[in-house]
Amino acid sequence: MPDRAKNIQRQVEVHLPELVLLEDIIKRNSGCFKVQVEAEIPLTAELSLPLYSLHFGNAAAENPAVIITGGVHGVERIGSQVILGFLQSFTERLAWDKSANHLLDNISLTVVPIVNPSGMYLRSRCNRNGVDLNRNAPLDVVDTDGFHAHWLAGGQRWSRRWPWFRGKTEQLETENQVLERILDAESIKRPLVISLDVHSGFGFEDRLWFPYAYRRKPFDQLAEVMALKLLWQRTCPHYNYRFEPQSSHYLTHGDIWDYLHKRVKDKQLFLPLTLELGSWNWVRKRPSQLFSRLGLFHPMVPHRLRRAVRDHQMLLQFILHAAASSSAWLPNEHNRDSLWQSAINLWYQELL
Secondary structure (H helix, E strand, O other): OOOOOHHHHHHHHHHOHHHHHHHHHHHHOOOOOEEEEEEEEEOOOOOEEEEEEEEEEOOOOOOOEEEEEEOOOOOOHHHHHHHHHHHHHHHHHHOOOHHHHHHHOOOEEEEEOOOOHHHHHHOOOOOOOOOOHHHOOOOOOOOOOOOOEOOOOOOEOOOOOOOOEOOOOOOOOHHHHHHHHHHHHHOOOOOOEEEEEEEEOOOOOOEEEEOOOOOOOOOOOHHHHHHHHHHHHHHOOOOOOEEEEHHHOOEOOOOHHHHHHHHHOOOOOEEEEEEEEOOHHHHHHOHHHHHOOOOOOOOOOHHHHHHHHHHOHHHHHHHHHHHHOHHHOOOOOOOHHHHHHHHHHHHOHHHO
16 A cells, blocks of 8 residues: 555545545455555656555456446546445455355456546546546547547547547557456456446436447447346346447547457457436436536435445346356357347338
């Protein structure tokens, strides 16, 4: 753990309390997981922010893997807070719950609660270099069938002074290199890797997005996503998430999860999911949030913040159990074609 001067620590507590909470979780539960400082992100001459990853479970190659990430965009703090709430609960359970320990015997779990610590510290969507980490990958929108990248929000290379700046796409930013390195470490002929990246800021519904963001064409693991969707609906019928491809709303350049999926798809069954919390509901209930730098992306009222953290714990637990028991629901030669066709009919009608 870093030994910061008192005045520097006070600054961190004010500007990045999520990091303080994460370091407290690490200090109190060091026997439950392995901690890795994946990078030190320099912010000032006196302060560098650690980018932590936490590793649970059994890393044997025959086990499925889960990767949970948040805080890619510094103004979407609720993503990191949902994950920190999960870590607080899960590490407590490991002290007494035999079933939780048994679950970890059968999966490899990697958690990166704060992917973009400099952006969170600065209350900026981008990182310290002014780069939007989810527009930074070397992948451009495929402009076919009348589908185009969203103007500006789809990613731009003109200036870091404008939002959605892509940076130097020929070299990933440090934070994205960390995600790439973690996925490479998990891509060792596992039966399945599922990632869940927690964001906020679109619409009035909570959505589970899957690739692609750079094209409208279906991605290769569409049958697997449909099987997971149906499993969720049967298992948790009272929780309402809208499963859909991100491209059904808008196309963007440089999506990091599109890029990572394309890198490993030929050697690894990889399902990258994005939980997009419907933050417009928070603004509708409290329009004054629009006057806050975080207000469009974060529940500013304490009881709504607690509810948002609480409401998504079931999903994170479901992802762990679904990965551990993937052989029970993944498509097979008998149902793959029907699952694929059902997915096409549901999500890609305009392409038929």
